[in-house]
Amino acid sequence: MKILTEHIDVPGIETIDVFCKHGGYQAMEKAIKKMTPDEVTDEVKKSGLRGRGGAGFPVGMKWSFLAKPEGVPRYLVCNADESEPGTFKDHYLMWKSPHTLIEGMIVASYALGANTSYIYVRGELMYVIHILEKAIQEAYDKGYLGKNILGSGYDLDLYVQPGGGAYICGEETALLESLEGKRGNPRIKPPFPAVKGVWQCPTVVNNVESIAATSWIVNHGGDAYAAIGVGRSTGTKLISASGHIRKPGVYEIPLGITVEDFIYSDEWCGGIRDGHKLKAVVAGGSSVPILSADMILNTASGEKRLMTYESLSDGGFATGTMLGSGGFIVMDETTCIVHNTLTFARFYHHESCGQCSPCREGTGWMDKVIYRIEHGKGRKEDIDLLVDVAKKIEGNTICPLGDAAAWPVAAAIRHFRDEFEWHIDHPELAIQPGAVYMRPGASWTQ
Amino acid sequence: MEAKNTISFPAETLELVQKIIKRYPEGKHKSAILPILHLAQAEWKWCSPEVMYYVASLLSIAPVEVYEVASFYTMFHLEPVGEHVIEYCRTGPCCLMGGVEVYDHLKKRLGIQTGETTSDGKFTIKEVECLAACGWGPVFQIREKFYMQLTAEKVDQIIDELSK
Numbered sequence: 001m002k003i004l005t006e007h008i009d010v011p012g013i014e015t016i017d018v019f020c021k022h023g024g025y026q027a028m029e030k031a032i033k034k035m036t037p038d039e040v041t042d043e044v045k046k047s048g049l050r051g052r053g054g055a056g057f058p059v060g061m062k063w064s065f066l067a068k069p070e071g072v073p074r075y076l077v078c079n080a081d082e083s084e085p086g087t088f089k090d091h092y093l094m095w096k097s098p099h100t101l102i103e104g105m106i107v108a109s110y111a112l113g114a115n116t117s118y119i120y121v122r123g124e125l126m127y128v129i130h131i132l133e134k135a136i137q138e139a140y141d142k143g144y145l146g147k148n149i150l151g152s153g154y155d156l157d158l159y160v161q162p163g164g165g166a167y168i169c170g171e172e173t174a175l176l177e178s179l180e181g182k183r184g185n186p187r188i189k190p191p192f193p194a195v196k197g198v199w200q201c202p203t204v205v206n207n208v209e210s211i212a213a214t215s216w217i218v219n220h221g222g223d224a225y226a227a228i229g230v231g232r233s234t235g236t237k238l239i240s241a242s243g244h245i246r247k248p249g250v251y252e253i254p255l256g257i258t259v260e261d262f263i264y265s266d267e268w269c270g271g272i273r274d275g276h277k278l279k280a281v282v283a284g285g286s287s288v289p290i291l292s293a294d295m296i297l298n299t300a301s302g303e304k305r306l307m308t309y310e311s312l313s314d315g316g317f318a319t320g321t322m323l324g325s326g327g328f329i330v331m332d333e334t335t336c337i338v339h340n341t342l343t344f345a346r347f348y349h350h351e352s353c354g355q356c357s358p359c360r361e362g363t364g365w366m367d368k369v370i371y372r373i374e375h376g377k378g379r380k381e382d383i384d385l386l387v388d389v390a391k392k393i394e395g396n397t398i399c400p401l402g403d404a405a406a407w408p409v410a411a412a413i414r415h416f417r418d419e420f421e422w423h424i425d426h427p428e429l430a431i432q433p434g435a436v437y438m439r440p441g442a443s444w445t446q
Numbered sequence: 447m448e449a450k451n452t453i454s455f456p457a458e459t460l461e462l463v464q465k466i467i468k469r470y471p472e473g474k475h476k477s478a479i480l481p482i483l484h485l486a487q488a489e490w491k492w493c494s495p496e497v498m499y500y501v502a503s504l505l506s507i508a509p510v511e512v513y514e515v516a517s518f519y520t521m522f523h524l525e526p527v528g529e530h531v532i533e534y535c536r537t538g539p540c541c542l543m544g545g546v547e548v549y550d551h552l553k554k555r556l557g558i559q560t561g562e563t564t565s566d567g568k569f570t571i572k573e574v575e576c577l578a579a580c581g582w583g584p585v586f587q588i589r590e591k592f593y594m595q596l597t598a599e600k601v602d603q604i605i606d607e608l609s610k
Contacts, residue, residue, distance in 0.1 A: 164519025
């Protein structure tokens with residue numbers, strides 16, 4: 001079942017003519033000509049679509065929170081600041097099929113009553129920005145953007161805004177600050193963007209994939225979307241698969257397939273690279289807890305784990321993780337968990353905006369302490385020190401970057417404490433190039 | 447910042463700047479800082495005080511407002527750089543694919559460390575965080591172009607090509 005990527009490999013799909021030949025812009029026409037904005041919102045609510053950027057908040061509900069005071073403009077801002085390590089699905093979708101996003105932007109803007117909308121794309125993807133701008137011009141030329149779209153009286157202008165290289169701008173209030181031309185420091189909430197967003201006007205911020213999915217929902221109805229998936233995990237999800245698998249890439253999966261199928265089936269990742277065994281997975285982007293092979297494949301109660309929001313988080317952080325942004329990083333037995341955790345800790349240290357002391361200072365300490373463990377200078381008490389620092393960051397910051405920095409470190413120690421201890425106890429072995437601790441009796445060392 | 451306004455975009459870029467400013471509601475032209483800084487860096491390679499002063503003058507804002515933005519976002523070079531700035535991803539997924547070894551090769555090949563520029567002024571290397579291309583790692587970027595699935599041999603080819 002493909003919703004967003006059905007035609008992604010059709011030659012020329014980045015052009016509006018080919019896109020339209022494959023059913024493109026029908027949802028826009030249906031929404032604008034035959035539906036009221038509230039009817040569009042109702043279908044999105046019925047679909048059960050949840051925010052695909054990582055938080056998983058129901059999109060229709062987020063839309064219904066938008067304040068609509070008379071005479072005040074409202075804005076839709078698309079979050080295309082994709083920067084979570086392990087996640088590259090939005091990059092792929094915008095690069096291959098820009099009109100999929102643009103049509104969704106028109107549908108969603110219409111539903112929200114926005115007459116100006118922005119797509120905020122991370123600046124490193126400048127070539128994707130050029131692709132989007134070309135596609136937007138095509139949509140203007142066809143009369144799908146601009147004044148009086150399809151004679152409906154509805155006006156919409158759509159612009160692309162480049163970022164400047166800052167992970168924090170994926171946090172929606174930091175993104176709005178950045179769109180206002182400022183440093184990307186997250187705002188204290190409330191007020192939420194739905195009431196006071198960009199330029200203090202009511203604003204909805206949605207991920208690329210969420211917005212793109214609304215076209216299919218308009219075409220086929222919210223119920224049809226909700227019929228895909230399991231329970232509250234409806235529809236399809238783009239999964240960015242990277243690491244030690246045979247076929248890295250972006251896959252659109254119906255939510256509800258097993259993790260085992262996703263990793264080993266030829267339809268998806270195609271299994272672990274030749275001659276190697278699965279050791280660990282980070283299932284939803286760098287910020288979600290890492291799990292060992294056994295824990296990612298099966299829940300604590302022994303059931304096969306599914307690719308759904310609920311199943312991946314089954315067992316809480318003790319034995320579970322999160323679907324997050326769908327950044328699925330696979331590691332085989334050659335992976336040093338300490339080194340991998342160091343790259344994540346360094347990432348969050350680098351990307352902390354510096355506004356809140358626990359995050360600004362704590363990410364630096366975690367980076368430094370893991371660095372010395374990795375480089376054979378670890379101390380016995382360092383592991384508990386890391387756990388303590390992570391705990392002091394979590395929940396004590398304005399935005400979720402603090403949690404995102406704390407979780408991967410805490411989880412790596414929770415599930416691979418023996419690997420950290422080995423580095424501290426055997427520094428002379430640990431600093432050898434390519435040295436990896438082999439846990440006796442683990443499924444990946446058999 | 448002490449700098450005189452002695453530089454100017456070419457006419458067509460100035461037209462583009464005016465178009466960019468119109469993307470935002472009246473009075474909210476400060477939003478144009480990031481797009482204009484990107485244009486400026488493409489024009490002058492790095493964001494010198496002179497460049498930031500000029501960007502401020504285009505938007506009728508204080509130079510320090512440009513500096514505080516340029517210094518927050520990692521894409522803007524606040525020091526002079528070489529002709530080709532190689533921005534190398536150092537985050538987990540690229541490392542899993544051999545990113546560290548390939549990076550060591552690149553540094554050896556160019557004879558410089560992170561943040562340095564070759565003596566002929568051709569290459570600067572910078573370490574950057576995740577470039578959202580994890581399935582195609584190891585990855586580096588030079589300006590707008592992504593170089594993916596890098597190996598030591600591929601790095602040599604790219605450097606050879608750019609050295610011509």
